[in-house]
Amino acid sequence: MGTVPRRSVALFVVALLAFTPPVLTLMNIEPSEGGFAPLPVYIFTAWGVVIFLAWYLDRRKRR
Amino acid sequence: MNAVVWAVILGLGYVFGLFTLAYFADEDEKRGLRSPMDNHWAYSLSLGVYCSSWAFYGSVGRAATSGPEFLATYIGPTLVFLLAPTLISRLVSFSRAGGVTNVPDLIEALYGRRRILGTLAAILLVLGVTPYIGMQLKAVAHSFNYLTGQPSGPESHIDAAFWTAVSFAFFGVLFGARKLAAAERHTGLVTAVAFGSAIKLASFLALGVYITWGVGDGLTKLMAEAANDPRTRELLTLGGTDGFATSHWLTMCVLSSTAVLFLPRQFHLLAVENIRPRHIRRASWSFPLYLLAMNIFVIPVALVGVLHNTAGSADFFLINIPIENGNLHMAFIAFIGGFSAATSMVVVSSVALATVILNYLITPTVFRRWGELKMEGPLLWGKRCAIFGVVFLGYGFYRWIGEPHTLVNTGLMSFGAVFQLAPAIFLGLMWPGIKREGALVGLASGLAIWAYTIMLPGFVRADIFSSTLLTHGPFAIAWLKPEALFGLTGMDQWSHALVWSLLFNLGGAVVVSLIVSEEQNEAPLLSPAVGWVGKEETQEFLARFVGKEKAAEALAEVGSEAPPGVLVKAAESVLAGVVGTVSARMVLQGFLALPKSKAVEIIDVFGSVSSTLAQSREELERRLRELSVLYESSRMLSNSRDVAGFLSRILQLIKDEFGFDHLGVRLLDPRGKLVIRSRIGLDDDYAEATVMLPSRDTMFGRAFLDGAPVVVGDVADVPSSSHFELLKKSVDVTALIHAPMIHERKPIGVLMAYSTRGAIHFTDEFVSLFCALANQMAMAVVNAELYLEVHAYSQAMEEKVKQRTVQLQAANERLTEIDRLKTEFLSNVSHELRTPLTAIQSFSEILLKYPVADGAKRKNFANIINQEALRLTRMINDLLDLSKIEAGRMEMDIEHVDLARAVEKAVTAATPLFEEKEVVVEVKLETGLQQVRANEDRLQQILMNLLGNAAKFSPRQSSVTVRARKRGAFVVASVTDQGPGIQRDKPREIFERYKQQRDPGEKHAFGTGLGLAISRDLVEMFGGYIWVESPPGLGATFYFTLPIANANDGGDDPA
DSSP states (O other): OOHHHHHHHHHHHHHHHHTSHHHHHHHOOOOOTTSOOHHHHHHHHHHHHHHHHHHHHHHHHHO | OOHHHHHHHHHHHHHHHHHHHHHHHHHHHHTTOOOTTOSHHHHHHHHGGGSOHIIIIIHHHHHHHHGGGGGHHHHHHHHHHHTIIIIIHHHHHHHHHTTOOSHHHHHHHHHOSOSHHHHHHHHHHHHHHHHHHHHHHHHHHHHHHHHHTOOOSHHHHHHHHHHHHHHHHHHHHHHHSSSOOSSSOOHHHHHHHHHHHHHHHHHHHHHHHIIIIIISSOHHHHHHHHHHOHHHHGGGSSSGGGOOOHHHHHHHHHHHHHHHHHSHHHHIIIIISOOOHHHHHHHHHHHHHHHHHHHTTHHHHHHHHHHTTOOSOGGGHHHHHHHHTTOHHHHHHHHHHHHHHHHHHHHHHHHHHHHHIIIIIIIIIIIHHHOOSOOHHHHHHHHHHHHHHHHHHHHHHIIIIITTSOHHHHHHHHHHHHHTHHHHHHHHHHOTTOOHHHHHHHHHHHHHHHIIIIIHHHHHHTTSSOTHHHHHOGGGOGGGOTTSGGGOOSSOHHHHHHHHHHHHHHHHHHHHHHHSOGGGOOOOOOSOOOOOOOHHHHHHHHHHHHOHHHHHHHTTTSOTTOOHHHHHHHHHHHHHHHHOHHHHHHHHHHHHHSOGGGHHHHHHTTTOOOHHHHHHHHHHHHHHHHHHHHHHHHHHHHHOOOHHHHHHHHHHHHHHHHOOSEEEEEEEOTTSOEEEEEEESOOHHHHHHTOBOOOTTSHHHHHHHHTSOEEESOGGGSOOOHHHHHHHHHOOOSEEEEEEEEETTEEEEEEEEEEOSSOOOOOHHHHHHHHHHHHHHHHHHHHHHHHHHHHHHHHHHHHHHHHHHHHHHHHHHHHHHHHHHHHHHHHHHHHHHHHHHHHHHHHHHHHHHSOOOOHHHHHHHHHHHHHHHHHHHHHHHHHHHHHHHHHTOOOOBOEEEOHHHHHHHHHHHHHHHHHHHTOEEEEEEOTTOOOEEEOHHHHHHHHHHHHHHHHHHOOTTOEEEEEEEEETTEEEEEEEOOSSOOOOSOGGGGGSTTOOOOOTTSOOOSOOSOHHHHHHHHHHHHTOOEEEEOOTTSOOEEEEEEEBOOSSSOSOOBO
8 A cells, every 4th residue: 555545544543533432422521601512613623634634645645 | 476486486497507507518528628527626516415405404403403413424424535545546446447337337346247236236225215315305395385484284395395306307307318328427417416516505604604693693602502501502512411322423424434435326426427536535635625514504503593492393494594584585595505405416316326227127127028129219218217216206205104204314214225235345345255145145134134124113103014013023023123123222223223234234245255165256247348240230239229320429430440349349338328337238248249130139138147158258258359459469560560550550459458548668769768659648748758778767667677567556556756756747547557578588668558547456367468469569569670671771782783783784885885896896907907918919929920020110019018018017016015005014114205306206207108198297396395204116106196197187288287385294295187077976986996087988098996096095104195176177186295204203114
């Protein structure tokens, strides 16, 4: 397997961990009185980071 | 105008607009313009068809009841798309290589062609996906009714859904079955889908902003309010007060990740409509980005809906929130967004599903019975009917079963069905040990479990079966309860179904594959076999399926003498667009194997193909195809001496037969560099940039130096290098093969082929065939070059022979002439010799026989005898001189001679000759002439010759002038007479041997005709030159030059 496919598989594994129960359960926290809801914020942030990393890998491959 | 009319106008207007867009996209493509879909954004947008009205309306509903759990259906696809560079690329490239057009095709391609697996997959898809289509109709109907304020009873929904179904089916036909398409790709359809995805995203974002900030009080306040409200507080965590149901989350992730690949609409857009492999890599982030954007406002909208106590189902908050706030415009925007989501989904799904039904369920059964010869009409109408059938099957589901089901549940039901295909596909792609039987058992048991645990409870809820089935199990057997199979409880319906179906499906596939013996496995059908067919036959055959016009059009570019491989390939692509790849190949195989008259049996091949016969025939036909390539190439090679011509013809043949779009031949040039001598699809820049000495840095260099093929099935496995990047800049290569061209154990070049259609598995047979082709080409190149060399050499030789022949001919003519002259000369000489001899003989006889008393007379006679004898001597001396000169044996001393004295002496000696004719001799010499280099006796001879000549030709009482003067380093002497002159075109000929000026009227009193020739030879031996000038009527002047003697040369060196 080439470098890029290997890295994309690594990213997949990291993302899998981020979005499955152990980590997700950790982040499953009741919202604060002030309206900060950790879980939705975590999911969307992590989602965005994963997309950014996928874009970064793809961009490196293109160069 | 009321809202009903507006909604109908908007809906129909939207679809007509979409159709116009699709139509022009198709037209552009026909005209050969670059498709606007040829970029990764359009590709990812078209994949956005994943977000149906479930995503548009249903996610909000889900978020309003269960919190962020709905996100799992988008996290799953995001995760699987991270594997785009590996798993999905492999899936797509395999599909493309196999000409796969739908999921059952893919399974057939993986497991052989007995159609059982494909048919099973087709049934599964129809059962699984039609309810999903029904739910889209429901979504449109509900949103329409909310928007138009219709009484929301079941009756009015059903009415709206019916008309939605009619119009969607109609548009499905318009997009997908207007005519029989002779291509796998539908640019127009993809353009419309991508546009629809953009519309629904824009609509959702607009609604999200409006509801969050327009209706709610902005994000921060909204969240604070939600956190403190007991109704919404638990919507911000997973599971709320019940706790996080991890199994449900995981199940949703797993189901959605396979659905995003294998739902008919997804697979069609992902694999069939993929234009470039790199778009898949880009989609690894751009498609998840689309999903993220589609979901970013779902939670805020759901929170606003709940907090504001919005009426109606939570599924339709997007419509109802604007309506309750009096903003009908926003409600219409929401309607259009949901409508576009449903349209794309229904149109693509129904067309894809109709194709599957037609290819796997209708064609094999119906056409087999009818044995129809003309298929065009039935096929087209069959497809149209199938589209209507699929949409109305969906409508039926919604009408009689589906009303109590939510959008999300029905969607998950589809996902569950499609999931059953995943084990067979992934195992087929990844595990070499998988067997057909294993896949069959796995798929069948997966289908059974799905039907039992998901579909059956669905029927129960729709009151079709008694609810005791769920509570007590069938026949009161508790461990067979559909939702607690084998006593498994404590998880939701979906997880329960997933666990069991995964266990039976995957487990069955693996266990059976391990048990089944090796022999029963058969190779998958990947390539069409090639027999021997003609163009006319093929066209006639195609016309039965697509009509005469289209058949002629499809084969228009194929030459009438085209090899069967080309014909079959063209025919296959036409047929595949009509009946699907697998059916197309089966039909073609039947066509190729049987004679024309058995057309009825050909159609029969749909249903019954004996496996062992087919297997051996396939093997035979594969060999035949390879042999036909070899045969065709060797025929070209043996016929051709033009290297560039036959190389490009063979590359074309390889392209046609094996589907490589980029090919090249590199040959070693005299500088030792590998230069591309012939190519297809490789650009000039690349060809110029890679002229280089063979080196191990390049793959072609390695193939050349090692004398062994370099085979790369997937370029992702190749470490990047500067040379490789150079190649990638020119060609979007995904797999390649290089074979050295070896002649007499010496490599002379490299044959290169590149594929852009994804990874390829090169079989050993193909590699050895490719190497054999390369070696054959090597031999042909060497032969052609040798031939050219020999040809050039023989031409040079011919030229030389021609020149020599001309020279020899000239020499021969000259020799003949000389021979003739010699004969003539001999006759002249003998004649000349006889004259004095006769005189001597006669006068000596008189003196001997008769007493001549008169003393004066006797003296006179003796005088004549003496004179004639002298003449004879002179003539014989001339002859001797000449033969000496000719033999190069003339020897004489060169000394300093006084020319004036020599002239005086000669004139004196010649006086009697002149006096005879009363000719006056004038001598005009320049005063003070220096001495010349000559031999005195021979100079005398020259002068005597010239004077004798002058005397001979001078008329009576004329004059002869002798002149001499200095000119540079020479003295020029001349003798001028007033005779008839030289009447020749070439005055120099007079000096040739044996040529003589003859005057027929005069007796030859003097000379043998050798005098001038001897004079010329002598003058030239002295280093001078002799010539004659003869102006007409002014007599002739003979000139000769002699070098002036220098004081310092001895004057006695022998010449």
